[in-house]
Amino acid sequence: MSLSLDQIHRIAQLARIAVGGEDAEPVRERLSRVLELIDQLQAVDTTGIEPMSHAMDIVQPLRADAVADSEQRERFQAVAPAVAGGLYLVPKVIE
Amino acid sequence: MAWEIVVGIETHAQLRTKSKMFSGASTAFGAAPNTQACAVDIALPGVLPVVNAAAVAHALRFGFAVGAAINRRSVFARKNYFYPDLPKGYQISQYEMPIVAGGTLKIVLPEGEKTVRLTRAHLEEDAGKSLHEDFQGMTGIDLNRAGTPLLEIVTEPDLRGAKEAVAYARTLHALLRWIGVCDGNMQEGSFRCDANVSVRKAGDDQLGTRCEIKNLNSFLFMEQAIEFEARRQIEVLEGGGRISQETRLYDADRGETRSMRSKEDAHDYRYFPDPDLLPLVISDEMLAQARDSLPELPDARRGKLVASYGLSHAQADLLTASIETSNYAIAAFEGAPQARWPDMANWISGPLSAKLNESNLDIGASRVAAAELRRLAQKVEDGTLSGKMVKDVLDAVWAGEGGVDEVIGKRGLQQISDAGAIGRIVDEVLAKNAKQVEDYRAGKDKAFNSLVGQVMKATQGKANPAQVNEILKARLTR
Structure with a gap:
């Protein structure tokens, strides 16, 4: 399967990755090659095989419902670019 | 022309747990900003989510309560989108394989009972909160709510109109509280609904294009928003226009819905199984425990x-x-x-x-x-x-005057059931109210009630009413 340049721009936009003019074509070629590998995998007959959702064939361990974290706001916020009144500050988001 | 209003509801119910869906941070409401947001919740590199067993148990209990199928194996998926109150850049949810599938909820309407089909219920985590008040021209982010366990409950488009939608939401709200999986506190956001609304001509079997109204956090707003939205769609269609699929917000102050984002820039969430989490497998013990703990x-x-x-x-x-x-x-x-x-x-x-x-x-x-x-x-x-x-005794017990026996004793509330005593009071009342006696004998039944009232008043309400009636009648027909 081969991707179009429009698709590359759309994927880049969704992933918030800047793929500028000259970069787009090489990215298109590399991603298309990945999809070709997937095409090969999909050619295999998997009738009757239960799909796996994880590479490891083990199940999710569960955690007992207990509060286990001590408060570390000060440490976390020490590396934040901007904070005020305990809040993390980010560039204005307009809905 | 008759239009039919079709509604499906998605509800986000906050599950009653002490700690978060995937971390050990507290879920208590109202803490100072970011004091309950741990390394997992704020998405520091290298952290790993671990599933909260109590959240899973709540989901199972809900599944049993609505007669749904429990998927013994379900999968957590990443729902990808960018917003500052979602630090990981994705929300952990369930997509293709939810923990609860199907089920029904019976609602009571003025015209009778109706069974609403549920599509699914899945586990997911909540996002944080954006505060858009001005912080030096920036937006403030509180991540205390990030990672709070939610059960998203989705119905089929089975509801017809705002009243049915509200009846469903109320019934679901009561059930979640009843089985103890959600505190139902709507002010604190523990129970929030989105409504998918479309209209079609009566008799059509195709569904119309729908709009989704987000974050309805009161039953009143839900009713108003659906009514407004259905009217809006009907007006567009009757004017020869088309409905475009979009997400809308209800503005309670103006009583209207308005477009939030249209389909063109609608999110493409690119779901995929979360590699940080293994399949969630429900053991026989977990199933039995959930079933047995259901009231x-x-x-x-x-x-x-x-x-x-x-x-x-x-x-x-x-x-x-x-x-x-x-x-x-x-x-x-x-x-x-x-x-x-x-x-x-x-x-x-x-x-x-x-x-x-x-x-x-x-x-x-x-x-x-x-x-x-x-x-x-x-x-x-x-x-x-x-x-x-x-009522007086109940109020007195409430006010702390003591138990029922004590209040009766202290207040001398013993009912007068002594026929002799009541008879004497009746005689006094009759002697003082010759006019009413005359009226009654002339066929005015109202006069009788007035006489009963006088006797009750004379005994400070303590006379046995049945006896008063009996004695009074006997005296008057003598």
């Missing part, structure tokens, strides 16, 4: 109140508003005279409820214990108290 459900409890306690359907509905109320009622009924059970039901939903509302208390914190209500019923049954005196 008697509201429907069964209502039926029992009617069949075993002789209450009317209306009374049973009132007493099953919450599991605590129905437990209180049953505790009070046990050992009380059977003939008084319907009266007791009225005391609970009447004067006791009024007191609870006044003080903003749950019935669990009632200042009149179930045992005192039972005592009250016994005192009516043995003739000590008249029905009229019940």
Whole structure:
């Protein structure tokens, strides 16, 4: 399967990755090659095989419902670019 | 032309846990900003999510309560989008394989019962909160809510109009509280609904294009928003226009919905199984535990109140508003005279409820214990108290004047059931009210009630009303 340049721009936009003019074509070629590998995998007959959702064939361990974290706001916020009144500050988001 | 309004509801119910869906941070409401947001919640590099067993148990309980299929193997997926209150850049949710599939919820409408089909219910985590007030020209982010466990419950498009949608939401809200999986606190955002609304001509079997109204956090707003949105769509269609699929927000101040984002820039969430989490497998033990910890459900409890306690359907509905109320009622009924059970039901939903509302208390914190209500019923049954005196005694017990027996003793509330004593008072009243006696004999029945009233007043309401009626009638027809 081969991707179009429009698709590359759309994927880049969704992933918030800047793929500028000259970069787009090489990215298109590399991603298309990945999809070709997937095409090969999909050619295999998997009738009757239960799909796996994880590479490891083990199940999710569960955690007992207990509060286990001590408060570390000060440490976390020490590396934040901007904070005020305990809040993390980010560039204005307009809905 | 007749239009049919079609609604499907998605509900985000916050699950009642101490800690978060995937971390050990507290879920308590109202803490100082970011003091309950741990390394996992704020998405520091290298952290790993671990599933909260209690959240899974709550989801299972809900599945049983609505007769759904439990998927013994379900999968967590990443729902990818960018917003500052979602630090990972994705929300952990369930997509292709939710933990609960199908199920139904029965709702009661004026025209009868209706069964609403559920599509699914899946586990996910909540996002943080954006505060758009001005912080030096920036947006403030509080991540305390990030990672809070949610159960998203989705219906089929089975609801017809705003009233049915609200009836469904109320029934679901009551059920979630009843089985103890969600506190239902709408002010704190523990129960939030999105409504998918479309319209079609009556008789059409194709669904119209739908719009989704986000974040309805009150039943009133839900009703207003759906009504407005349906009218808007009908106007567009009748004007020859088309509905475009979009997400809309309800503005309660203006009473209208407005576009939030259209389909063109609608999110493409690129779901995929979360590699940080293994498949969630439900063991036989977990299933059995969830099933066994489920209380008697509201429907069964209502039926029992009617069949075993002789209450009317209306009374049973009132007493099953919450599991605590129905437990209180049953505790009070046990050992009380059977003939008084319907009266007791009225005391609970009447004067006791009024007191609870006044003080903003749950019935669990009632200042009149179930045992005192039972005592009250016994005192009516043995003739000590008249029905009229019940409210005063109940209010006095509430006010802390003591138990039922103590209040009766202190206030001298003993009902007068002595025929001789009542007869003497009746004679006095008759002597003083010659005019009413004359009126009554002339056929004016109203005069009789006035005479009864005079006797009751003379005895400060303590005379046995049935006896007063009897003696008065006998005297007047002499």
